[in-house]
Amino acid sequence: MLVNTFLPLPEFITGNILWLAKKGFAITLFLIGTDLSLKVIKTVGIKSVLFGVILWAFISILSFIVITVF
Known part of the structure; x- marks a missing residue:
């Protein structure tokens, strides 16, 4: 800055x-x-990338809950 x-x-x-x-x-x-690059994301499709991000978030949250509870 x-x-x-x-x-x-x-x-x-x-x-x-x-x-x-x-x-x-x-x-x-x-x-x-x-x-990843824009070319790869365009080839795979935004739906697949979005599904991967949602799955990653779900697994991360579930892992966090399991670790803190048990």
Whole structure:
């Protein structure tokens, strides 16, 4: 945030930019880690990718519940 160094911006603007930057970075790392590209996603189809993400979330939540309860 070079601009923020020289020009003080309101907190709500810098906070939103920081949040967006962190989310973009996380998505980029996810795509690099899974070796996905736009070409692959278009080939496979958005339904398959969405199904995989929903399945991943379901398994993660279920695992968390099992670990914390038992």
